[in-house]
Amino acid sequence: MLLQYAVVANFTDFGLYSPVYKVIIHHMNIHMILLSGGSGKRLWPLSNEIRSKQFLRVLGYGSGGHESMLQRVFRQLRAEFSGAHVVVATGAAQREQILSQLGDFVDIVSEPQRRDTFPAIALATTFLHDRCGSPDDDVVVVLPVDVFTEQHYFTTLGRMCEVVEAGGAELVLMGIAPTFVSSRFGYMVPGEPADGYAHIERFVEKPSLELATDLIAGGALWNGGVFAFRLGYLMEIVRSHVGNLSFSDLHETYGTLEKTSFDYAVVEKATSVAMVPYDGMWKDLGTWDALAQEIGPQGIGEQLLSASTEGTVVVNELEIPVVVAGTRNLIIAASPDGILVSDAQPGSELKPLVDTLKHPPRFEQLRWGTRTVLERAQDRQDTAGETRVVELAALQEAPISCAMGTNLIMVCSTGRGSWTIGGDTRQVEPGTTIRVAGGASGVLYSGEGLRIVEIVVPNVENV
Secondary structure, three states, X not given: OEEEEOOOEEOHHHOOOOOEEOOOOEEEEEXXXXXXXXXXXXXXXXXXXXXXXXXXXXXXXXOOEEEOHXXXXXXXXXXXXXXXXXXXXXXXXXXXXXXXXXXOOOEEEEEOOOOOHHHHHHXXXXXXXXXXXXXXXXXXXXXXXXXEEOXXXXXXXXXXXXXXXXOOOOEEEEEEOOOOOOOOOEEEEEEEEOOOOEEEEEEEEOOOHHHHHHHHHOOOEEEEEEEEEEHHHHHHHHHHHHOOOOHHHHHHXXXXXXXXXXXXXXXXXXXXXXXXXXXXXXXXXXXXXXXXXXXXXXXXXXXXXXXXXXXXXXXXXXXXXXXXXXXXXXXXXXXXXXXXXXXXXXXXXXXXXXXXXXXXXXEEEEOOEEEEEEEEEEOOOOOEEEEEEEEEOOOOEEEEEOOOOEEEEEXXXXXXXXEEEOOEEEEEOOOOEEEEOOOOEEEEEEEEEEEEEEEEEEXXXXX
């Protein structure tokens, strides 16, 4: 991937680098690995184990539109690195959602199971080496997919690539200028400054508040969890951990890998490591109080707030209105998976409560559209029945399948398309009913978009 970009940064505010770094134009092959994970419990009921926070379309964009954290990061990345190769490292459960939001503009490397950041990055870099045929001199940047930041952050990524390409260090990290004293982050203490970067003197992981105060006073920066290196550098480290395995072999034996972080396996052992500072906005939107500040008082979805309501943010994914009267500083979120009413103060104990819920998620975002469960029922023989709404976007196709022991009834409410089962193809329009026997499978095609009500019932005669 041939890339051309410009870097303009002023680091004088850090007291580390006196000159303004001038515009540099270079060409290099760059690969961006976006790490996508998370279980989504802190933003329930919108997020869950299959729809993590980075997929929620709740961030304002354009004229009244909304985008997800994933879409926002990808858009910002493309604005700075128009030609870079993007790979998303994620769990298999998130693959469909990534494809639905980014399409075929990225490669996806799916982990068979979660093994922490080092195995995930090792799998993605092996993919670049084996499946993409990328040379060892190519530059790789690893960053989280759910970062909420400004465009200058991505300019800083460009500067990190420059340092790697120039041989300033084998491993380059991003240092975030602290905006408050915190014990939740790792800290990096810089050594003597070089040309727009500094080698790292030492790392301090999640210090006490007292020590964090001293570190910040001494010029320490937060570890932003962003790494840049040449592909060959990390491939040598990967081989030292797992041997000379191909991508296929590494994927097959992935579950046997030790659960360990990239910081522990690579960063803390590196002998040539530097950092480039970033001094702009950088937020974690992983809690409702933080996310509500970005959504703003206008909220999202159908809602009616009384004039006496203050400081209340409503996010409504349902097709029924939410009416709020006389409340102060509340967060109200409604989705097919439940309804949340919480105070807007940080630190609300949501996760322990959600952990006690036993209901599987009712909403899924897939490559071709969405599936929402309306009702789940159990009959006396303990056989599950289910009613759900399936919505296909225009010009998409979705699989039709029916498990053994059940029958599937599909009724089209809106839209037009066709369905094919066992070589038999028929048109679909409002009122069309499709009956699928247990064990059968096929494909549903959408022309102008389709809305289908599906009913799964136990396998009985004359359904």
